[in-house]
Amino acid sequence: MKAALCPIGAAALVCSSVLSAQAAPGHRVVSPISGTDTLLFDDTGALVHTWPSDFKVGMACYLKENGNLLRSIVTTSGPSGTGGGVQELALDGTVLWDFRYDTGGVLSHHDIEPMPGGNVLLIAWEELAPQEAIAAGRAPARISGITRPDHIVEVRPCGPGAGEIVWEWHVMDHVIQDIDPDRSDFGDVARHPERIDINFPPDRSGGELNHLNSIDYDPTHDWIVVSSSFQDEIWIIDHGTTTAEAAGSTGGRHGMGGDLLYRWGNPASYRGASSGEQVLFSPHAARFVSKGDGEPPHVLVFNNKSSPHSEVLELTLPFDGERFVRPSCAPFGPLEASWSYSAAGFDSDLMASAERLPNGNTLICSSMQIRIFEIDARGQVVWEIDDEELSSFPFHATYTARTLWVDRPSEGCATYEVRFDLMFGTRHRDEFFMLMPTPRRRPKIAWALPWEVCLSAQGFLDESGRAGITGDVPRAVHPEWIGEFVEYTARAFDLPRRGSDSTSNTIRLECIP
Structure with missing residues (x-):
């Protein structure tokens, strides 16, 4: 096998950023909402890669575990935040x-x-005609046409243009109201905080009921967290249900079906306290923070319209290992955030996000200021890009530690051409690198490549800290290799200091007939 070193010639666009060794190594993914491109910035603030698209971003963008970009797209017109695909x-x-x-x-x-595993959760609206909303207990005075409650679907990709909905949850299966005793959802709102008052907030009319604007998943506890801009809350629901259980109030890991396990931010929404005890105001970006060692995760949330400035809050969830604990005759806790960040001039009344990084830093996107920055545990800014580097408002910014990618094999040819892409970032410009294979034994991965000889390469990164390696791999593989796999890792070396400077993520490739 022959391997060719293919340096990528495009120079990085160096941004005006705060350069600090305290910034988390890796990349930040951003999609300005008025454009079609998704941007990848390294830990110096340099723009090192762009994904073009024919569609405007439908707000969200993430890197998957396999290194592919997952992004929502705008396919039609609709209310603020519309996506469609x-x-x-x-x-x-x-x-x-x-x-x-x-x-x-x-x-x-x-x-x-x-x-x-590859499935994707989507937030979506569904439409209720006026008579359907009234039948569900919505006050007629709050109806001005189509009503749009939220729901969540889990989609399993099925081929390049299709998907199967394998699980779903609907707000309308969990509403309560106290204005029409003839309706099946009539009840005492204060006695049922696990349900959603279809007439709250009392001063809001128009189409949307909830305006859910973020979703995150905790695989350890099988929880989903969402933020509701109109209820001024975050909600946690049980994903460990069937779709049938998610439509009811029994079953699942917690025995509550699809009812809310936990809510926080505005106890007036379930009449658990007065409006004076409201903490969240139009929140966005509820995100789990893994604590490890079997502990329940914390939650980060961007509190957009808090006074006098926006703030980021970290909550310690009141979970005792079996259930979320709520004090008698009191709102859900905690009473105070376990960590918070705010600063003079820090304000984004719409959109925005915050994400805890592996090194303990926090990546913050102040959307309406067109500002993305990273702070350490003391609240000091250690990395930043501003509106000069972004074409318009970003909905959020997300993080990836990935620095090594591999493409899929081409089809219908005598050999497979395999390409590895290294992107260590401009901090590692011109450094020596090695791509190193290590044969391993099972388990299999989701997609496979035939390997006869382990591909390896070495060379120097270009001025953007990037390089590409390609190799032609014969189809024929010796039978005793079938089912085995090879792990690939790249390392960059700072030769003047005689040491390894950075190690990439690991990629596994399987041997198939």
């Missing part, structure tokens, strides 16, 4: 999956969540 793109921009959820009275919007 999701695409998965390879590093070179090839569209690998294109799924639409924009017909038949449903429309995906705002956020998506890539799940372990």
Whole structure:
């Protein structure tokens, strides 16, 4: 086998950023909402890669575990935050999956969540005609046409242009109201905080009921967290249910079906306290923070319209290992955040996000200021890009530690051409690198390549800290190799200091007939 070193010649666009060794190594993914491109910035603030698209971003963008980009797209017009579709793109921009959820009275919007195993969670609206909303207990005075409650669907990709809905949850299965005793959802709102008052907030009319704007998943506890801009809350629901259980109030891991396990931010929404005890105001970007060692995760949330400035809050969830604990005759805790960040001039009344990084730093996107920055545990800014580097408002910014990618094999040819892409970032410009294989034994991975000889390469990164390696791999593989796999890792070396400077993520490739 011959391997060719193919340096990528495009120079990095160096941004005006705060350069600090305290910034988390890795990349930040951003999609300005008025454009079609998704951008990848390294830990110095340099723009090192762009995914082009024919569609405007439908707000959200993430890198999947396999290194592909998952982003929502705008396919139609609609209320603020409208999407309508999701695409998965390879590093070179090839569209690998294109799924639409924009017909038949449903429309995906705002956020998506890539799940372990490849499924995707979508937030979406469904349409209720006025008579349907009234039948559900919505006060007629609050109806001015189509009513749009939220729901969540989990989609399993099925081929390049299709998806199967394998699980779903609907707000309308869990509403309560106290204005019409003849309706099946009539009840005492204060006695049922696990249900959602269809007439709250009392001063809001128009189409949307909830305006869910973020979604995240905790695989350890099988929980989903969402943020509701209109209820001024975060909600946690049980994903460990069947779709039938998610439509009811029994079953699942917690025995509550699809009812809310936990809510926080505005106890007036379930009449658990007065409006004076409200903490969240139009929140966005509820994100789990893994604590490890079997402990329940914390939650980060961006509190957009808090006074006098926006703030980021970290909550310690009141979970005792079996259930979320609520004090008698009191709102759900905690009473105070376990960590918070705010600063003079820090304000984003719309959109925005915060994400805890592996090194303990926090990546913050102040959307309306067109500002993305990273702070350490003391609240000191250690990395930043500003509006000079972004074309318009970003909905959020997300993080990836990935620095090594591999493409899929080409089809219909005598050999497979395999390409590895290294992107260590401009901090590692001109450094020596090695791509190193290590044969391993099982388990198999989701997609496979035939390998006869382990590909390895070495050379120097270009001025953007990037390089490409290609190799032609014969189809024929010796039978005793079948089912085995090879792990690939790249390392960059700072030769003047005589040491390894950075190690990439690991990629596994399987040997097949």
